[in-house]
Amino acid sequence: MVLKLEPMTKARVICMQADTARVVDALYDFGTIHLTRSRQGTPGTPLQEFREISEELIFLRATEKALGIRLTPEAGNLEPRERLVTESKKVREEIEELKRNEAQLAEYRALMAQLKARIAELKPFENLSVRPTTFSQAKTLSLHYFELKSNRKEFEKDLAKLPIKTLFVTSDRPEYALVAVGTAKKALLLEKTAKHAVELAIPTLTERESFASALAGSTGELERVERDAAKLAGRQAAYSVKNASRIARLRCQLEEYGKKAELPNRFGRTQALEIIEGWVTSRKFKELERKILEVTKNKATVEAHATKKNAPTVLKNPPLVRRFEFMVRFFSLPNQAEYDPTLFISITFPIIFGMIFGDIGYGLLTMALASFLYLKAQKGFWRHLAGMMLLSGFFTTVWGFVFGEFMGVEDIFGYELHAIIHRTGHGVPILMVAALLVGVIHLGFGLAVGAYTNWRHGHKSHAYAKMSWIVLEAAFLLAGINLFAPYIFNSPAIIIALVIASVVALYKFEGVPAVVEIPGLLSNLLSYLRIMALGLSGVILAQIVNQIPFKSSLESIITSATAGDLTGVAIGILPAIFFGVVLILGHAVALGLGLFEAGIQSLRLHYVEFFSKFYHGGGIPFVPLREK
Amino acid sequence: MVDISTAGVALGAAGALAAGALATAWAQSTIGAAAMGMMAEKDGKEGQVLLYLALPETMVILGFVVAFLIISSLGGAGAK
16 A cells, blocks of 8 residues: 555664674675664674775875766676775776876976077077177177167167167067167166166076077977977876776776775674664565575574664555655654555545646646756755646646636737636636635644544544544634625624634643644645735736747737838837747746745645644654665 | 825735745755855755755745735736
């Protein structure tokens, strides 16, 4: 039965300490066991290989971080541990080699910086025909090479103003100038030309070198170093790309070995025995027993304990319902004394979602989005979400027919829709009553489940109290009908009698706190009015989007085209495109908001209003040793 | 010209909605600040935070219902 939880059995394995490693392998192979910490004997210690595995894992994780590897492969079938450790040590050697390369790369970078500085120093002298030795060998003349700051004529004027003879030599490049002056007048020359020129330092060269040959030499050297550095950097980068999956796989597999090696931490031990405790599903207990006895050659005992205390929760639902399990997990798993509410939520959530969102167009779009997501997501949360959205989209479409709405209008491309309930105008009070009716049914159902659960567990007074709540709820409903539709029901005396009877019963079975909570039931019921309020706001938003004049701009283009007015067509195209884009964006926003609001608010109606009537949760999640 | 009674109905409805909206905004700001603190401390709580943030919206919905009832029962634009 889908409402019941998977029956669990507490298993206790007692084996010889000599068999610990084999039993650990068997447990790991079995996988679906939720191990608990045994309180028998003294706490266990990890397997011998744990230290070596930990060291390799620390190294591999650090390497992944340093190389920016972010892969999470599945462990799959485990390779032998020794092979993995050897492979990890090989990676360690390769990383050491990479570190040496890194040092070499740093040297290259420093050398490149030096060469670039040398080239920058030599570049101004590139076309200077004077030999470098001339600068140092001139005795009576002092030679100066200037970089001109501004106009060359200004510099020449500065020279002309000097009361000394200068030998002015122009170089091939107009921004530089070579000036010779008597050695004694050197200071005067530098002072008077400082405004328009800067003297360049003469690079140190060997006797046989010219400026041009020194520059060519440095440029060639730089090119060679750059080439070598690029090659080395490429090798570094290629290593991460080439070995990313290898390192991630090694880490992943060693992690599994690490988990296995530290399992005995949770065991209890005596002088010679190992005591292992955990939970398995009752139908798998025999399989566990067979595996343990097989690996220990019958030198172990596997006991089953008939208890539900602290048992973890395993939900048991068919695939169609399973996609709603995440909503229950999100709130809290059911404890062992409760029913699994997934089936209820899988029926009522899409209906309430559809009632809030209710629109044929948006419903179909939701289904299309959900189908796309369903095909893209192979498993896990997104696939479940897609399945849930598909069903919710279907009910949105169904309610869309009830409300006669397609993307906020009351026709589908000219075909008029006949609404059963108009969500705007005169239909609002009807929708209000419908929303309250949904609340009455939803809460009543929750209270009935609560009553049954309490009755089943022998809490009869609580069961009677839940029934009293149902009677009180019925009284509220009748009062509403009496107030708004007296032609259906008009008997205040019955209502008063029901209220008094239920209040007295509540006081008898649950005391004053239950009586104090009576306004809470009314508040819970009124909370369902959000179905109407959110639905109305959704329609209004869609109607606002529909006011964008896309249709009229299209009509104006067609009119112009029919009249042969090409200028009118040309003028009309741009606004039509603009309004078309805004219309699509507007409906996309309305769809996004609708999905979000309908999802969140219907979830809230389940968690806060519906669950509070029968569900407590607090179940312990089942954590299997290994996901199969 | 809008007569004084219509204006009074409109103001009453607006007041009911505004009170609900302000109360919701105040509650959501407090919850939001606490939620940010919770998320900073513990990962993977984003979904629950969304739900907690949605809880106080009941107040604005009830404000809307009251506004609607004022307009529909006392007359004015909403009753037409």
